[in-house]
Amino acid sequence: DTAVSQTPKYLVTQMGNDKSIKCEQNLGHDTMYWYKQDSKKFLKIMFSYNNKELIINETVPNRFSPKSPDKAHLNLHINSLELGDSAVYFCASSHGWGAGEKLFFGSGTQLSVL
Amino acid sequence: AQTVTQSQPEMSVQEAETVTLSCTYDTSENNYYLFWYKQPPSRQMILVIRQEAYKQQNATENRFSVNFQKAAKSFSLKISDSQLGDTAMYFCAFTPANAGGTSYGKLTFGQGTILTVHP
Numbered sequence: 581d582t583a584v585s586q587t588p589k590y591l592v593t594q595m596g597n598d599k600s601i602k603c604e605q606n607l608g609h610d611t612m613y614w615y616k617q618d619s620k621k622f623l624k625i626m627f628s629y630n631n632k633e634l635i636i637n638e639t640v641p642n643r644f645s646p647k648s649p650d651k652a653h654l655n656l657h658i659n660s661l662e663l664g665d666s667a668v669y670f671c672a673s674s675h676g677w678g679a680g681e682k683l684f685f686g687s688g689t690q691l692s693v694l
Numbered sequence: 695a696q697t698v699t700q701s702q703p704e705m706s707v708q709e710a711e712t713v714t715l716s717c718t719y720d721t722s723e724n725n726y727y728l729f730w731y732k733q734p735p736s737r738q739m740i741l742v743i744r745q746e747a748y749k750q751q752n753a754t755e756n757r758f759s760v761n762f763q764k765a766a767k768s769f770s771l772k773i774s775d776s777q778l779g780d781t782a783m784y785f786c787a788f789t790p791a792n793a794g795g796t797s798y799g800k801l802t803f804g805q806g807t808i809l810t811v812h813p
Contacts, residue, residue: 613799621783623739623803635798670739677798679791680727680746685739 586686601656601689603671612654617668666693696721700804707776715771717786725791728769734782776811
């Protein structure tokens, strides 16, 4: 059983389209995240949720809207896709939000905007 | 703002040998955690080891150990008896702990070091 699963693994789309990435964790964790890894492999946090509530929004454009219907799911919807949105998006979860918490990552969604 | 620097873009090592990956960071925080994450070709990030700044003793996890030099703000990863499965990109990461000991998962990552283990 995959602990943190993301779908789809690959997403190719045209500029201007709207797309969603889904994430589910079966670890019973309270906290979930979205991270973005750019073409230079640089990883940066986008959002942090705890018990379905948004905790961190790292000045991400409002075209990106996360939604957490329950503790086990955190989806990412992106409107009006731009070329610069091409990246790998990682969902992650942790038991809580302590500084030493181990993050469990999904295997990423590679988004290519043409 | 915190920064994490990994000065070695690529490293290689022979199987069964030892290799050390470097990481330096810059912060004015007193309480924080440092991590090494591994990203194999499968792309999934996996925690290798973590260290709390208040702990003097260097963390160890089987073949993986760190050399944490707080004053120098240095946090290197030593991999002993390297195995082919250790081939991956390794990321050093930092997170400060606020007054409540929380960080909300906000890790600052370095640029990564690609490690190749040769048979």
